[in-house]
Amino acid sequence: MMRVAVIDDEPLARSGVTSRLAAHADIALAGEYGDGPSALAGITADAPDLVFIDVQMPGLSGLDVLAALPAHQRPMAILLTAFDGFAVRAFELQAIDYLLKPIDDERFAEALDRARRAWPYRGRDSMGAAAAEPNAPTVAEYATRFAIRLGRRRAFVNAGDVQWIEADGDYATLHVGDRTYLLRESLNRLSERLDPARFVRVHRSTIVRIDCVSELQPLSNRDAMLRLHDGTPLRASRTHIGTLLDRLRDHGRSMVE
The missing domain is CATH 3.40.50.2300 (Response regulator)
Incomplete structure (x- = not known):
């Protein structure tokens, strides 16, 4: 309670x-x-x-x-x-x-x-x-890499290299530096497989890696504008602000400790 x-x-x-x-x-x-x-x-x-x-x-x-x-x-x-x-x-x-x-x-x-x-x-x-969250994955069960289809080939992307992820219909686009990879998985399903200590959903269509966030600017409608270390601007909706701030605070504390 x-x-x-x-x-x-x-x-x-x-x-x-x-x-x-x-x-x-x-x-x-x-x-x-x-x-x-x-x-x-x-x-x-x-x-x-x-x-x-x-x-x-x-x-x-x-x-x-x-x-x-x-x-x-x-x-x-x-x-x-x-x-x-x-x-x-x-x-x-x-x-x-x-x-x-x-x-x-x-x-x-x-x-x-x-x-x-x-x-x-x-x-x-x-x-x-x-x-x-009785059925939440354990740390060992969170995704550590993703298999990406590239024509007839299959490539593997480490989760720790992904800076942010955006929804693309029933798929998700992984942003890794200046490259993007299309993953055949919905953002909702993907959010359940990512380690919440490293990734946080900031919008219905966006997930970010917490240590990539360099700036947060609140907006008048209670949303916020994020800026990643590489300069990428992303919008965080008011629905996810509370969780985002908690994860940023926890990440900062772990860096100090």
Whole structure:
């Protein structure tokens, strides 16, 4: 069960969020806070999985609260704001989404679903992650190379050489440097066979190798523009942003360790 805290200096705003959360059986309310300092103390003590947090609060703002937490202690966050001008900072703090006030029920449900999808990758509940993906391949079972038909010949491409993959109808195109290879496999099926520690789906038609991403620029519609190390621009849809940010964070941590 996902534990959620609600942080807003307006009691009516807090009750609006908590009443919506009450309709979801897989959500447990971990706490309510009306100001930044108490929220910071509560998050540190109770470690909720997700927070709905108001951006603009007197004293310590919602963004200040998140920034004050070490990255490994920072919960998933859905920002609450009356102004659509915090996208860049939201991405920097790895926010799952942000909701404009007054909150729309459909957008609220969409943001909560995004948090559900990202939760297994946060590493706070390994049993929950295992239950969410009971048939996931083991590391040894992930694809390490692909057999490519080239006329009457067959070539082999190492998965570690693939920089990104795009859908081509029922096929997938592998991008390896300045060369492309057509693989007779759908992107959906391919995404299940790739190691999620190395590859991440960023769009319904695109998969990227995580260590090839050099830049992420948020867009006003909550999508993002990626740039790979070779300069290739790729669009990441808002549906996949949460997972992408988690994988980029995990990759950066592994590089440091």
